[in-house]
Amino acid sequence: MNILEFTLLVAMGSFIAGLLGSLTGLGGGVVLVPLLTIFFKVDIRYAIGASLVSVIATSSGAAAYYVKQGFSNIRIGMFLEIATTLGALGGAFLAAFISTRALAITFGVMLLYSAYLSRKSRTPEQRNLPPDKLATSLRMNGNFPSEEGIRNYNVQHVPAGFGLMFGAGALSGLLGIGSGAVKVLAMDQAMKIPFKVSTTTSNFMIGVTAAASAGVYLNRGYIDPGLSMPVMLGVLAGSMLGVHVLMKAETKVLRLVFSLVLLLLGAQMIYQGIAGKI
Amino acid sequence: MAWMQNWTDRRIEEIVADLLRAGVTISALVVFVGACFYLARYGHAPADYRVFHGEPTDLRNLRGIVHSAKDLRSRGMIQLGLLFLIATPVARVAFSIWGFAAEHDRLYMIFTGIVLIILLYSLLGSGSAF
Numbered sequence: 325m326n327i328l329e330f331t332l333l334v335a336m337g338s339f340i341a342g343l344l345g346s347l348t349g350l351g352g353g354v355v356l357v358p359l360l361t362i363f364f365k366v367d368i369r370y371a372i373g374a375s376l377v378s379v380i381a382t383s384s385g386a387a388a389y390y391v392k393q394g395f396s397n398i399r400i401g402m403f404l405e406i407a408t409t410l411g412a413l414g415g416a417f418l419a420a421f422i423s424t425r426a427l428a429i430t431f432g433v434m435l436l437y438s439a440y441l442s443r444k445s446r447t448p449e450q451r452n453l454p455p456d457k458l459a460t461s462l463r464m465n466g467n468f469p470s471e472e473g474i475r476n477y478n479v480q481h482v483p484a485g486f487g488l489m490f491g492a493g494a495l496s497g498l499l500g501i502g503s504g505a506v507k508v509l510a511m512d513q514a515m516k517i518p519f520k521v522s523t524t525t526s527n528f529m530i531g532v533t534a535a536a537s538a539g540v541y542l543n544r545g546y547i548d549p550g551l552s553m554p555v556m557l558g559v560l561a562g563s564m565l566g567v568h569v570l571m572k573a574e575t576k577v578l579r580l581v582f583s584l585v586l587l588l589l590g591a592q593m594i595y596q597g598i599a600g601k602i
Numbered sequence: 603m604a605w606m607q608n609w610t611d612r613r614i615e616e617i618v619a620d621l622l623r624a625g626v627t628i629s630a631l632v633v634f635v636g637a638c639f640y641l642a643r644y645g646h647a648p649a650d651y652r653v654f655h656g657e658p659t660d661l662r663n664l665r666g667i668v669h670s671a672k673d674l675r676s677r678g679m680i681q682l683g684l685l686f687l688i689a690t691p692v693a694r695v696a697f698s699i700w701g702f703a704a705e706h707d708r709l710y711m712i713f714t715g716i717v718l719i720i721l722l723y724s725l726l727g728s729g730s731a732f
Contacts, residue, residue: 328641330649360651367654377684381626384690388622391615398615402698403713409720416724462709531622531691532717538688539724543663545656549680550644553637556684560630 327550334364335554342382342562348582351530352559353379353501354438357431358589361602366551368424368431368602372500373546376538378559379502383530385560386567395524397466400479400517404489405529408507409536411493416537419498420544428597431499435590441505442583450516451477458482459515468521477518485515497537502530614701618694625690629683636671636679643676664726692721 325333337359338352345352353375360371390396419427455465459479467476488510496503504526511522541547596602660666661681670678695718702710 325649326646327649328645331637331641331645364651366651369654370651377687380687380691381630384622384626384687384694388619388626391619391622394612394615396615398618398698399710402695402710402717405695405717406713406720409717409724413720413724463707532695532721535688535691536721536724539721539726542685542688542725545658545662547661547681547684548651548657549636549661549677549684550640550649551651552684553633553640553680556687557630557633557637560626 330364331550331554334360334551335558337363338378338555338558339562342378342559342564343566344562344578344582344585345559346382346386346563346566348442348579350438350442350579350582350586351379351502351504352382352563354435355585355589356555356559357500358435358593360551360555361428362589362592362596368427369419369546370548370551372419372427373538373541373548374552374555375500376534376541377547377552378556379496379500379534380531380538381556381560382563383502383527383534385564387524387528387531389567390524390527393469393524395468395520396528397464397468397517397521397525398528399462399466400464400511400515400521401525401528403462403464404486404510405532407486407489408493408496408529408533411490411495412497412533412536413493413540415494415497415499416540417497418494422498424602425597425600427499428593428602432590432593432595432597434495434499434501435586435593438505439583439586439590441509442579442586447513449518453478453480453516456480456482466521468518470518470520475518477516477521480516481514485510488514493533493536496530496533497540500537500541502534504530614698614704617701618697621694621697622690625686625693629686629690632683632686633680634683636676636681636683639674639676640680688725692718692725695721 341352341355356375357371360366361368455478459482464479467474492503492506507526508522511517660670667681671682699714
């Protein structure tokens with residue numbers, strides 16, 4: 325395969341990953357690395373570098389859109405970014421000392437977990453919680469436009485959320501993904517932040533988290549321009565189309581298909597990691 | 603007072619959104635131009651990413667990338683676009699410090715400052731460790 329063909333195929337695959345990722349809300353990054361390593365036989369370190377860059381592109385692009393709608397909470401995002409960026413630095417440094425096989429297996433487990441999370445039904449939101457002392461002094465409580473008008477919310481369990489965010493950052497730096505699923509888990513489940521605010525604030529934070537590890541990857545020579553170019557442009561185009569044009573598409577079937585894809589890719593990554601093919 | 607804070611918050615959020623969009627657009631354009639040069643020049647060479655070599659030093663740090671791009675080397679141009687992309691969230695964080703300063707919110711200025719230092723360390727300082 326020559327570079328022209330390779331570039332076009334990778335761009336096409338990335339476009340589809342970006343489109344599905346934004347339509348299902350599961351993010352495209354998580355399928356990129358297995359796509360590149362399993363189908364295009366790319367070394368997993370190059371794949372992780374390219375994926376990180378594309379994560380920054382999609383997150384910044386989508387965040388611009390959501391911020392204007394008034395869902396994301398900049399203060400919550402900013403405070404928790406201390407945890408995610410520290411975690412991301414740690415994850416990126418750790419990646420240098422971990423074998424590619426262990427990376428592949430960790431990645432596979434993460435894929436299986438994402439597939440599980442995407443199928444799990446969400447526990448109903450608790451509303452009208454009393455204000456938490458720490459969250460109040462950090463001025464995290466806020467409001468957002470909902471269908472029933474402006475809704476106020478009180479943030480809970482800040483330390484637990486902070487800890488989970490550190491883990492999310494480490495995973496992001498180690499595997500080159502946005503780890504939006506873990507971020508949403510921290511905000512929505514631990515901190516009891518309304519789902520819509522959680523997902524959009526998570527999206528807002530993903531770019532900053534990824535930038536923290538992308539610097540380390542760049543300095544280490546893991547970010548290859550020839551590979552990152554089609555990945556970034558493809559994912560960006562796909563996710564833009566997903567966010568702006570097809571926002572209201574029926575996603576139930578799509579989510580099912582996508583979680584099956586995650587399941588298969590996860591199993592494949594673990595198998596190849598154990599067999600030493602990666 | 604509360605509505606004032608809300609108003610400035612909204613205003614900051616809107617500027618942040620424009621900043622993010624501009625950063626992504628600029629970097630995508632630079633990457634695209636670099637890609638055209640790259641494909642025109644190397645399009646027919648075989649593609650091989652099976653074996654990890656790591657990038658040459660001039661594609662690993664700010665100075666090397668700017669030099670390489672100035673010489674109109676296609677890989678350097680793409681890398682410069684990617685650097686713009688990585689810089690976009692960093693610029694966003696830097697801007698937020700200013701936003702919180704406008705609100706006299708010292709606590710969040712400190713939080714944001716910490717995040718900015720971590721990001722700058724990653725981008726500029728982490729290379730010397732290897």
